[in-house]
Every structure is written in structure tokens, then in C-alpha cells.
Amino acid sequence: MVLTTTPSTWTAEDGASLYGLDRWGDPYFSVNGRGHVMVQPRGDRGGSLDLVDLVQELQGRDLSLPLLIRFDDILEDRLERLHAAFERAIAQYGYAGRYQGVFPVKCNQQRHVVEQLVESGRRWHFGLEAGSKAELLIALSLVDDPEALLICNGYKDRRYIETAILARRLGRQPVVVIEQADEVARIIAASQELGGAPLIGVRAKLSTRSTGRWGSSVGERAKFGLAVPDLLATVQALEQAGLLGELRLLHFHIGSQINDIAVLKDALQEAGQIYVELTKLGAPMGLLDVGGGLGVDYDGSRTATAASKNYSLQNYANDVVATVRECCAAHGIAVPTLVSESGRAIASHFSVLVFDVLGTARPPGAVPAEQPQEPLMVRNLRETLATINAAPAAGGHASCDTLQEAWNDALKFKDDALAAFRLGYLSLPERAQAEQLTWACAEAIAARLAGLPEGTSIPEDLLALQAALASTYYANLSVFRSAPDTWAIDQLFPVLPIQRLDERPMGLGSFADLTCDSDGKIARFIGTGQEKSLLELHAPRSGEPYWIGLFLAGAYQEVMGNLHNLFGSTNAVHIRLGTGGNYVVDHVVRGDTNAEVLEVMEHDPKQLLERLRLASEEAIGRGHLAISDARRLMAHLRASLDQTTYLAS
Numbered sequence: 283m284v285l286t287t288t289p290s291t292w293t294a295e296d297g298a299s300l301y302g303l304d305r306w307g308d309p310y311f312s313v314n315g316r317g318h319v320m321v322q323p324r325g326d327r328g329g330s331l332d333l334v335d336l337v338q339e340l341q342g343r344d345l346s347l348p349l350l351i352r353f354d355d356i357l358e359d360r361l362e363r364l365h366a367a368f369e370r371a372i373a374q375y376g377y378a379g380r381y382q383g384v385f386p387v388k389c390n391q392q393r394h395v396v397e398q399l400v401e402s403g404r405r406w407h408f409g410l411e412a413g414s415k416a417e418l419l420i421a422l423s424l425v426d427d428p429e430a431l432l433i434c435n436g437y438k439d440r441r442y443i444e445t446a447i448l449a450r451r452l453g454r455q456p457v458v459v460i461e462q463a464d465e466v467a468r469i470i471a472a473s474q475e476l477g478g479a480p481l482i483g484v485r486a487k488l489s490t491r492s493t494g495r496w497g498s499s500v501g502e503r504a505k506f507g508l509a510v511p512d513l514l515a516t517v518q519a520l521e522q523a524g525l526l527g528e529l530r531l532l533h534f535h536i537g538s539q540i541n542d543i544a545v546l547k548d549a550l551q552e553a554g555q556i557y558v559e560l561t562k563l564g565a566p567m568g569l570l571d572v573g574g575g576l577g578v579d580y581d582g583s584r585t586a587t588a589a590s591k592n593y594s595l596q597n598y599a600n601d602v603v604a605t606v607r608e609c610c611a612a613h614g615i616a617v618p619t620l621v622s623e624s625g626r627a628i629a630s631h632f633s634v635l636v637f638d639v640l641g642t643a644r645p646p647g648a649v650p651a652e653q654p655q656e657p658l659m660v661r662n663l664r665e666t667l668a669t670i671n672a673a674p675a676a677g678g679h680a681s682c683d684t685l686q687e688a689w690n691d692a693l694k695f696k697d698d699a700l701a702a703f704r705l706g707y708l709s710l711p712e713r714a715q716a717e718q719l720t721w722a723c724a725e726a727i728a729a730r731l732a733g734l735p736e737g738t739s740i741p742e743d744l745l746a747l748q749a750a751l752a753s754t755y756y757a758n759l760s761v762f763r764s765a766p767d768t769w770a771i772d773q774l775f776p777v778l779p780i781q782r783l784d785e786r787p788m789g790l791g792s793f794a795d796l797t798c799d800s801d802g803k804i805a806r807f808i809g810t811g812q813e814k815s816l817l818e819l820h821a822p823r824s825g826e827p828y829w830i831g832l833f834l835a836g837a838y839q840e841v842m843g844n845l846h847n848l849f850g851s852t853n854a855v856h857i858r859l860g861t862g863g864n865y866v867v868d869h870v871v872r873g874d875t876n877a878e879v880l881e882v883m884e885h886d887p888k889q890l891l892e893r894l895r896l897a898s899e900e901a902i903g904r905g906h907l908a909i910s911d912a913r914r915l916m917a918h919l920r921a922s923l924d925q926t927t928y929l930a931s
């Protein structure tokens with residue numbers, strides 16, 4: 283982080299730029315003149331909502347924070363953009379085929395989300411991809427469009443395969459993708475027994491090297507897919523069983539969040555050749571499924587880094603279309619229908635998690651009153667503080683040097699004080715004074731730095747001092763429940779206050795969540811070019827909420843979230859833009875109650891209560907507990923069972 287001094291006036295645009303809203307937010311999120319985050323659920327097509335007003339009104343409906351707000355219009359807009367990009371590419375390259383995508387259910391299995399996608403995707407015959415029997419059940423029952431594809435991935439036992447074969451007779455289009463060599467025999471046996479086959483696909487293990495977190499999804503040691511020898515053996519086995527005529531699809535997946543378009547191009551070329559060869563071997567084919575991996579630009583930097591990607595949706599579609607066309611044209615083979623399984627790129631943007639800050643803590647900076655006969659270290663610290671306050675006001679470098687020296691002195695005296703305490707020469711109140719004076723020095727330096735002329739560069743060590751003064755913001759949230767990837771795989775999401783963007787933030791901070799786990803924190807933030815460990819935040823005002831939004835987290839977080847410390851799901855709402863600046867609350871999904879999370883762990887809430895009732899009777903009997911107190915205790919316990927697992931504001 284570069285902390286050069288900031289402009290003296292501060293506008294909402296400065297806020298938008300500080301939090302990157304003008305980079306990653308486009309076209310769905312922006313800021314308005316009141317300094318509030320605005321949501322444009324239909325992207326460029328008009329209509330917007332003030333997120334702060336929305337949260338306020340939802341709270342009025344008894345939907346307490348933390349609250350997951352799902353904008354179904356954004357989901358639809360993402361689908362539109364994906365299809366429009368492929369349509370443009372197909373027109374541009376004169377591609378004699380079409381695009382027909384599927385949504386990988388594992389990305390967000392929530393009923394309302396999948397239903398919305400199926401509904402919005404109907405006009406493109408958009409289908410679903412399933413990776414397990416439960417997901418297959420969702421896909422089979424929700425997709426009733428006979429033209430939509432149901433891509434069946436994942437490990438498949440006999441029952442999974444037979445289900446797919448029979449679903450074909452229901453009029454669905456299930457494609458069973460062979461991912462492991464031993465699935466071939468099961469598909470053949472099931473087809474023979476049922477006297478009918480599913481549509482068959484093969485997943486190729488590409489040799490292309492990928493990069494980033496999911497780079498190991500490709501290559502010889504990848505978990506899924508058939509290496510070329512297995513691919514050939516599969517074709518032969520299908521041919522012998524008279525099933526080669528059902529081999530329709532080639533699939534590959536080179537991992538999620540592809541950062542670098544060059545990786546995709548390599549994979550496309552390799553897959554394109556394999557497709558051509560499979561056709562030459564006599565398979566009818568017709569479908570090329572390029573898997574998932576279409577990335578999301580979390581920090582808006584448009585670079586080939588983990589939190590970003592160096593290509594647009596249109597670049598992606600162009601590369602898929604152009605590369606496949608080239609491969610097929612060179613061999614005079616008809617181009618396939620293009621399928622993608624884009625999950626993250628469709629589902630990330632539509633949900634926003636809003637949580638409240640319960641309080642903050644920062645190092646104590648007040649100057650302690652002078653005591654008679656203070657120890658030397660304490661006196662030294664007082665002198666240092668006086669030096670800082672007396673440092674020349676202007677004159678950039680000279681004052682930076684003085685401040686730097688003073689800070690080094692302060693740290694030295696503090697260390698001396700700690701050593702003296704350990705050896706028994708300093709009392710606890712004296713140690714407290716030394717610590718308080720050290721922080722007072724830090725604050726005084728920070729105040730002097732803030733007063734330096736605009737653009738003065740500040741030495742590195744003094745920047746570290748700003749960090750030492752950072753506050754902890756206590757968040758009404760469980761990171762493990764609502765943003766597990768921040769903890770599990772160091773994923774970055776845009777996090778920012780949704781109000782007061784027109785106000786200069788007071789200082790730096792990070793978030794600590796409600797769990798008792800020291801990993802339960804958000805302490806990595808998107809920056810410009812580089813991530814940062816502290817975020818610029820405002821001082822909460824008493825009696826006024828300070829709401830924080832976590833954005834772009836609609837993919838994977840809900841299902842990966844866990845019950846650590848028994849914090850359950852949060853409240854969730856589905857919002858649709860209405861007419862004339864209105865909105866409609868389509869669905870309300872109440873968060874887990876304490877009773878519900880207890881039951882997940884096999885506890886019986888009634889039994890727990892009964893045991894406490896008996897314990898309180900006993901305490902009443904022994905005269906330790908008044909009857910009225912026992913009643914109050916039981917009332918609290920009973921009420922908690924029916925309430926959400928989060929703190930009431």
C-alpha cells in the first residue's frame with residue numbers, strides 16, 4: 283500500500299476509486315451522490331437501487347443482518363451477456379454452428395437460484411451440468427426443455443448411468459460423460475440391460491499446462507478425464523458394443539478461474555484436434571464442451587493474476603469460436619455445437635452479502651496522566667511524544683526524518699519497558715503507561731503525516747506504523763459460513779462499506795468475525811495492482827449502523843460454508859427490479875435458527891431445555907436461584923432456539 287498523502291477534498295468518486303468499485307463493479311455496482319453503493323441489476327439496460335435504502339427497508343421486514351441479497355436480474359443479465367458474446371463471435375467468424383451452454387449445479391445448488399437460471403435460460407435452451415446423483419436429480423426434475431442438455435459428470439455408478447438412460451426416454455437430453463476408464467464397461471452393461479443408451483461424452487485429459495490455483499485440473503496427473511490411450515480404448519469398446527453411434531460429445535475442463543487466456547487457447551487447440559480425430563474414428567460427435575473456468579475479475583485489474591483475468595467475456599467467446607472453427611475447417615469437418623459449463627462467471631455477481639459492524643477496537647492512544655516519580659522508560663516516552671508534537675510542521679523530508687527517528691526511539695523505550703517488567707522492575711500500571719505512551723506517539727506521528735503537503739512520499743517504516751494503529755472491526759458474520767473461500771483458498775472478494783463513500787475514511791482496519799477461531803477474519807483486500815492486508819474504513823458513529831458489503835460471492839460460497847461454532851445460514855432474499863424504480867421481494871429464505879443447527883448435530887433442543895429446567899429447579903431448591911430468575915433464564919433459552927444464530931442489533 284502506498285500511503286502518499288490524499289487530496290484534501292473527498293467525493294463519492296474518490297470512495298469508488300479507493301474501493302475499486304469503478305473497476306470491478308461495472309456494470310452492476312456504482313456509487314451515488316449520497317455516498318451509497320448503487321445496484322444496477324440490469325446492467326446497462328437501466329434501473330437502479332440504492333443498496334443502503336434497500337437494506338433499511340428489508341430490515342423493516344424483519345430481515346436482520348447478515349443478509350444475503352440475491353439480484354435475480356443480475357443472474358439473468360449474466361446469462362444474456364454470455365449468450366450475446368457467443369452470438370457475436372459466431373457471427374463475426376461465420377461459424378456454422380451454435381452455442382448452447384449449461385450451468386454447473388455445484389456452483390450454487392439453491393433451489394431458487396437453479397429455478398431462476400432454468401427459467402431465464404429457456405429461450406436459449408440453456409441446460410444444467412450435474413456432478414453427483416443428487417445434482418442429477420435436481421437437473422432432471424428442473425429442466426423440462428427437451429432441447430436443453432443435461433451434462434452428467436462426476437463419478438458414476440450403475441444406478442447413475444441407468445437413471446440417465448431412462449431419463450432419455452422421458453424426453454430429456456442427458457449426456458453421460460465418461461471421466462474414468464472403468465465407467466465404459468458400466469455404461470455398456472447398463473445399455474445392454476435396458477436396451478437403450480444414453481448420449482455419451484468423453485472427458486479428455488489434456489496435456490496443456492494450466493496456471494493458478496486450479497492448474498492441477500489438467501495434465502497427466504489430473505483427477506478426471508481420459509488420457510489419449512484410454513480415449514482410444516473407449517472408442518474401441520463402444521464400437522464393439524455397437525454404441526459408437528451414441529458418442530456425441532467431447533469435454534474438457536482446465537480448472538476454475540482461468541487467469542490467462544493463453545492457457546485456454548492451448549487447451550482449445552488440443553481439444554479441437556482430439557475432436558477432429560474422434561470424428562475420423564467414426565463417432566458422430568456434434569458437441570464440444572469447453573468446461574468451466576471462465577474467470578471473474580474480482581479486483582478489476584484485468585491482469586493474469588489470481589483475483590483477476592487478462593481477457594473479457596468477448597475475448598473468451600471469440601477464442602473458443604475461432605479456434606474450433608479453424609481446427610474443423612482444416613479437416614473439412616462440420617463444426618460442433620459449442621457448450622460451456624461456466625459457473626463462476628454466471629453466478630458470482632448476483633449476490634451481495636451485507637453485514638454489520640458490532641464495534642471496533644484499536645490500540646489505546648490516550649496520553650496517561652503524569653505520575654510522581656515515573657520510571658526512566660516512561661519519562662523517555664513522554665519526551666519522545668513531546669519531540670513529535672514539536673517537530674516542524676512543513677518541509678516534507680526534514681519532518682519525515684524527525685518523525686522516523688522519534689518512532690524508532692519510542693519502539694526502543696517500549697522494549698526497554700517490557701524487559702524491565704519481565705524482570706520485576708516495572709509494575710503493571712507502569713507497564714500500561716509505557717504501552718499507552720507508545721501508542722500515543724504512533725497516533726501523534728500519524729496525525730503529523732496526515733498534515734504533510736499533498737504528494738509527500740513517506741518512508742516505509744512509517745507506513746508500517748499506520749498499520750500498527752489499525753483497528754479491528756467486529757463483524758456480525760461467520761467467515762466459515764458466508765465466505766469460506768477467503769479462509770480455505772485465500773480468495774479475494776471486494777469488501778467495502780456500502781455507505782459514507784463520500785467521506786474520507788478515518789484509518790485502516792480489518793474484520794474479525796463472530797467465531798472463536800483466529801482464522802475467522804477478513805484481512806486480505808483487493809487493491810490497485812496489489813492486494814492489501816488492511817482496508818481504509820470509517821469510524822462507526824454511535825447510534826448509526828456501519829454496513830459492509832461483500833461482493834461477487836454468489837458462486838461456491840454458500841455450499842462450501844460450514845457450521846463452525848454453529849453459525850448457520852444467514853437470511854437471504856431474492857430481489858427483482860420492478861417498474862418505476864421499485865423492487866419486488868421475490869423470495870425470502872430465513873436463515874437457520876439455533877434449534878435447527880443444534881438438530882444438525884443430533885442434539886434435541888427440547889431435551890437440552892428440559893435438562894436446564896431440572897438444573898434450575900435444583901438451584902431453586904438450594905436457594906441459589908430465585909423463581910423469577912429461573913423463569914427469565916428459561917425464557918432466554920427458549921427464545922434463542924427460535925432465533926437466528928447471529929447477533930441481534
Ligand SMILES: *Cc1c(COP(=O)(O)O)cnc(C)c1O
Nearest residue numbers: 535538539574575623624625626
Ligand atoms: C467446477 C466445474 C465447472 C465450473 O467451473 P467454473 O470455473 O465455475 O466455471 C465446470 N465443469 C466442471 C467439470 C467442473 O468440475
